[in-house]
Amino acid sequence: MTKPLIVGDAMHELAQTRRILECLPEEHMTWKPHVKSMTLGGLATHLINLLNWQVAIILYPEFDLSSVPLRREALKRREDVLEEFDANVTQIKKLLAECDEKSLAEEWTLRNGDHILQRQPRAIALRTFGLSHMVHHRAQLGVYLRLLDVPVPGIYGPSADEEGK
Numbered sequence: 029m030t031k032p033l034i035v036g037d038a039m040h041e042l043a044q045t046r047r048i049l050e051c052l053p054e055e056h057m058t059w060k061p062h063v064k065s066m067t068l069g070g071l072a073t074h075l076i077n078l079l080n081w082q083v084a085i086i087l088y089p090e091f092d093l094s095s096v097p098l099r100r101e102a103l104k105r106r107e108d109v110l111e112e113f114d115a116n117v118t119q120i121k122k123l124l125a126e127c128d129e130k131s132l133a134e135e136w137t138l139r140n141g142d143h144i145l146q147r148q149p150r151a152i153a154l155r156t157f158g159l160s161h162m163v164h165h166r167a168q169l170g171v172y173l174r175l176l177d178v179p180v181p182g183i184y185g186p187s188a189d190e191e192g193k
Contacts, residue, residue, distance in 0.1 A: 031128070034155070035124045038158075041162065042120070046110070048169050048180075052069075053176060054104075056176050069103055070099070073101075073102045073103045076109065076116065079120060079162075082159070082162075085158050086124065086131075086154065089136060091136075091157075092139050094141040133151065134149065170183070
């Protein structure tokens with residue numbers, strides 16, 4: 029019962045994330061709304077990285093934050109963002125199709141070196157650390173688009189842009 033719910037949830041959220049990424053204005057990829065904010069391209073690239081983390085949640089019993097770079101260089105072109113996003117989604121779909129209820133229930137650990145941040149079933153880690161984390165940054169991206177006056181697609185219903193407001 030868990031697997032169909034997780035797969036359906038993941039596929040929905042991934043499809044909605046792609047809709048936002050399709051709207052990226054290349055001329056603004058270095059723009060950021062505040063000095064403490066990521067650039068538009070940096071935020072889009074972070075969404076790609078979160079897919080890599082989702083792959084790691086499915087494949088490995090733990091993820092060590094100390095083993096990955098804090099920030100990778102931001103992608104500069106929408107086409108590059110979409111290409112990497114689509115490749116990662118294809119991999120996630122394949123991995124989810126191959127996993128079973130037992131592997132989704134296994135303990136998964138998030139650590140930073142020797143410091144354990146979380147221990148939880150893989151299914152919950154995928155939802156919280158993977159999907160919810162992605163949804164959070166996808167919403168940030170929607171705000172960036174609004175501030176740049178780029179039409180924002182609806183995610184869980186029509187947006188003001190789709191309704192013509």
